Amino acid sequence: MSLKERLGLAADPIFLMDGSAFIYRGFFANKNMQRSDGFPTNALVVVTRVLLRILREERPRYFAFVKDGKGKNFRHEIFPLYKANRDAMPEDLARQIDPILRMVRALGLKLEISEGCEADDCIASLAARFSAEHPVVIVSGDKDLKQCLGPNVYMWDPAAREEKLLSEAEFRAESGVSPAQWPDVQALVGDASDNIPGVPGIGPKTARQIFEICPSLEDIRDHFALLPPKIQDKMRGHLEDMFTWRELTTLSLQVCTDLHLNDLAVQPLDVPECRSLAEEFELFALRREMAALLRRLSEDETAASRPVEQAGTAAPLAEAADAAATRKNGVQTASAASAQPGGAARPQIRAGAQMSLLEAVEEPLAPELSDAASLPDCAGRPVALIWPQGPKQPPHLAVGDSLSGAADVAEYCWTGRMDALCVWLQPARRLVVADLKALLTAAPCWRDLPLGETPPRCFDLGLAAYLLNPEESDYGWPRLAARWGASLKPEGGGPARLALAMAEALENRLARDDLRDLYNALELPLTPVLAEMEGRGVAIDAAAFQAFLSDVQHELDRLTAEVYAAAGTTFNIRSAQQLGDVLFNTLNLPSPRKTKGGQASTSQQTLEKLAGRHSVVDSILQFRKLEKMRSTYLDPLPRLVDGQGRIHTTFNQKATATGRLSSSNPNLQNIPVRGPLGKRMRACFIAGPGRTLVSADYSQVELRVLAHMSQDAALLDAFRRGEDIHARTAALVYDLPADAVSPDQRRNAKTINFGLIYGMGAQKLGQELKISSAEAKEFIARYFERLTGLKNFYEEVEATAKRQGYVTTLGGRRRLLPDILSANGQAFALARRQAINTVIQGSAADIIKLAMLAVARDEELRRMDARLLLQVHDELLLEAPEDAGPEAGARVAALMGAVTPGGEALSVPLVVDWGTGHDWGTAH
Incomplete structure (x- = not known):
């Protein structure tokens, strides 16, 4: 139901959209959205989605x-510090402004850029001028615009x-x-985002009182004695300032006078420009929405006042929308599930919510087959196997003569047994899938396929997409289909044929x-x-877990009883609010910074700074450490074990930009290792009956990589x-003999050795070493003076990144760095840190x-029945027969x-520490 119907409006409303606010909101809503070359598209996508929704659901006549606009406005003359706290527009957002404005015009909408005032002033002026004859809907959630509300003016935030x-x-x-009173309220309360101070101590509740x-402010000034004494104390000395603040919060009604109602009339879509923008910025899912909008407009007889583009121009988009409307068994795009085995179902799109950019490309009907005969x-031919509607629905398959998916390739929906399909696939030249690991873990029969041969008998679309752009967060079929569908999809083809072309x-x-090698x-x-x-898992000692x-x-x-006694009261230790009240109100400890919600912070960093000031703080720190363990x-x-008492994690191969593996459900790479608690925790992971664990761990591998690459x-x-690398570094930096280096000096050298790999700056180093930033800066300078090879290496990495736009690892992995030439200092510094970190950590x-491949392929280890269980950063954990443990460890x-x-080969030896034991703690 449209707003006109919901509000019972007699006339078509005029929609006035606060474009600047939606541009910023779109940018910060999802920073990972970008084109394949790294060009950011998050603000463009979100703003376009909101506009398309309004056009589709409201069919506005005036918008x-x-x-x-750029530059200062009249408020800066009143108060020079107005918005002085605002950062410059992020460069990634600035790059999207022109495409956004192009899109607004292409959608047939009036674009108004305010000059000498703010967009809010223009909206307020237009609302005041037009609301006498037409209802006005202000599309915004900005509190400043609430002063525009009236009998015929509404505010609507659809996003x-x-x-x-x-x-x-x-x-x-x-x-x-x-x-009308709202500017007066804002004058007292102030607005931190606009740098309007307001009256100290006056919040919304006090203002209402x-x-x-x-x-009004005039009444406050003239009848000041009527206010309660506490409020008088707060306001005394600010009675003149509040009128200045009101000038800043009051919206002007005297701007944009040259705009007339006809100027706001919505025009037909510029279909060629919409198509061009969709192609240029890879907005393939949005292109379908545009097509659906055109079709709806052409079918709507009541939209006679807004002619649609001629059928010949609109046909390509409209036909695409018609094809998208047909889904087998009536399944809708909004409920399409992730298309690889093990994928989760995608959420339903709620009315009023922004629709997902990652809608799957809808496939036409495909004939169902259940008999492999x-x-x-498929002998000697490529086969694509895709689950377009999720793992619980039948897969689609297509057999090609080549990887191109020629137009005469047929597509089928397989409804038969998976083991029969596996047998049929045996002679195929190549199998194209969206996620190979999900396929291999879906059913045992998939592991019988000869996929590990050379050249590879499989092509993993998600893995290839990850290597090409490791910064994205989703490499599932819906995202791949949305990314490639419009540009590659064969005429009348479904998802399997698209997968062939995509491969x-x-x-x-x-x-x-x-990247092919x-x-x-x-x-x-x-x-x-x-x-x-993942299938093997690792055994745990249930009794040891229970005792621990x-x-x-x-x-x-x-500790809980100890905290209650020291605090003199009982409270929920796990509640940040209650803990903050006890620490900073009851015990009167110095109040730290506040959270965004306005309450005193009780973060780990805050409590560590307060350590030693009160026994409660020390007890809370120990409580948190144990509570996290618990x-x-x-x-x-222990609740996650299978019938054999083993836990199975999931290794994520496409989760980090550096190429590191991660672990989830549960995360077994994060098991504590240091201290008595870590040792006992690892001791709870054990070998199976008659077997032993083998732990092999690279020693300082990242520093060895750094030595090799920097020379x-x-x-x-x-x-x-x-030698001890940290002691040697400390000796160089402090001009001391190696045997004269103190433990603290070695610790400092170790901190900077590892810290620089992760892009640690002077401020962070100062915090780590508990010295000033100036001292840390001097320490870094001295470090590079002594280790000139490192200084040259870091400079060369930066220069290479600027020249190429990316960096590569020793194995040929690359990471795109679109901000390495950014004029924004913060963005550039982050890109530089990423460059160095990727080269070393990658x-x-x-x-x-x-190493994992070498261990998995080794015939000697296979003969010993030594099997890989876990990879934890630079460590491999294997399980072997008890009597073969030492031999397996050495191998x-x-x-x-x-x-x-x-x-x-590296210029320095790769040293590996190894051990064996019945439990992980002993082996490591």
Whole structure:
């Protein structure tokens, strides 16, 4: 139902949209949305979605998209510090402004850019001028515009989490004041976002109390004695300032006078420009929405006042929308599930919510087959197998003569048994899937396919897309289909045929970007290894877990009683609000910074700064440490065991931009390792009956990579001699003999050795070393003076990134760095840190992955029945027969030490520490 119908309006409303606000909201809503080359598109996508929804559901006759102009306005003359706290527009947002404005015009909407005033002023002026004869809907959630509400003026925010529609009556009921009083309220309360100070100590509740007594600023000034003494104390000295603040909060009604109603009339869509924008910025899902809008407009007989583009022009988009409307079994796009085995169902699109950019490309009907004998011969041919509606629905398959998915390739919907399909697939030249690991873990029969041969017998679309752009967060079929559908989808083809065409396009791009070897020789072969590790799992000692949990719970109870006694009251220790009240009100500890919600922070960092000031703080820190152990590991992990007492994690191969693997459901890479608690925690993970665990861990692999890539003489010499690298670095930095280095000096050197890999700056280093930023800056300068090879290396990484727009690891992995040439200092600094971190940590990731492949393929380890279980950063955990443990450990260490990333041996030895034991704590 349209707003006109919901509000019972007699005439067509005039829509006035606060464009600037929606542009910013769109930008910060999802920062990961971008074109394949890294160009940001988040603000463009969100703003376009909101506009398309309004056009589709409201079919407005009059509409204006109002945006702030550049430069200062009249408020800066009143108060020079107005909005002085605002940062410059983020560069990634600035790059999207022109495409957004092009899109607004292409959609037939009036674009108004305010000059000498703000967009809010223009909206207020237009609302005041037109509301006498027409209802006005202000499309915004900005509190400043509430003063515009009136008998014929409404505010509507269609993009809020819950749609908001506000009338004058509703505003009066919720605020206790009229719209005309709103600038007076804001003058007292102030506005931090606009740098309007307001009256200190006056918040919304106090302001409401004031205006119940004195309904305007003039009344406050003239009848000041009527206010309660406490309020008088707060306002005394600010009676003149509040009138200045009101000038800043009052919207002008005297601007945009040259705009007339006819100027706001909605025009026909510029279909060629819409199509061009969709192609240029890869807005393929939005293109379908535009097509659906055109079709609806052409069918709506009541839209005679708004002619649609001629049928010949609109046909390509409209036909695409008609095709999108037909789905097998009536399944709708909004309920389409992730299309690979193991994918989660996608949420239903709620009315009033922004629709997802990641809608799947809708497939036409495909004939259902359940008998493999009815399928075409796939011997020596590529086959695509895609689950377009999720793992619980039948897959689609297509057999091609080549990877291009020619127009005569038929597509089928398979409804038969999976094991029969696996047998039929055996002679295929290549199998194209969206997620190989999800396929391998879906059913045992998939592991019988000969997928690990050379050249590879499988093409993983998601994995290829990840290597080409590792910054995205989703490589599932819906996202892949949305990204490639409009540009690759064969005429009348479904998802399987699209997958065939997609495989060819992605393979060409891998070759173009020198990523084919990384894909074929490392990442794709690693996928079956990860699937096997997930299937094996790791055993746990249930009794040890229970005993540990019991001890931790006993200590938590003791600490709770201790905290209550020291605080003199009982409260919920886990509640940040209640804890803050006890610490800073009851115990009067110095109040730290506040959270965004306005309450005192009780973060870990805050409490660590207060450590030693009161026994309650020290007890709370210990309580939190144990509570994390209890709630994260001891309590939930035993519930996840299978029938054999083993826990199975999921290794995420496409989750990090550096190439590092991550672990989830549960995260077994985050099991504590340090201190007595970590040692006991790891001791709860055990080998199966008659077996032992083998742990092999690279020693300082990232620093060894740094030595190799920088060729710094001091680092190379230290590693080749087997010296303590941190003591050697400390000796250089402090001009001391190696045997004279103190533990603190070694710790400082270790902090900077590792910190610089992760882009640590002077401020962070100062915090870590508990010294001033100036001292930290001097320490870094001295570090680079002594280690000139490192300084040259970091400079070369930055120069290469600027020249190429990306950096590469030893294994050939690349990461795009679109902000490396940014004029925004913060964005550039982040890109520089990412460049250095990727080169070092990404190369270390290449090394550990190559080690996993070497271990998984080794015939000697296979003969011993030594099996990979876990990969934890630079450590591999295996399980072997008890009597083969030492032999397996030595073999694993030898294989790991012989790894050659990019086919090149490192200039320093790769040292591996290893051990064996019945439990992980002993083995490590």
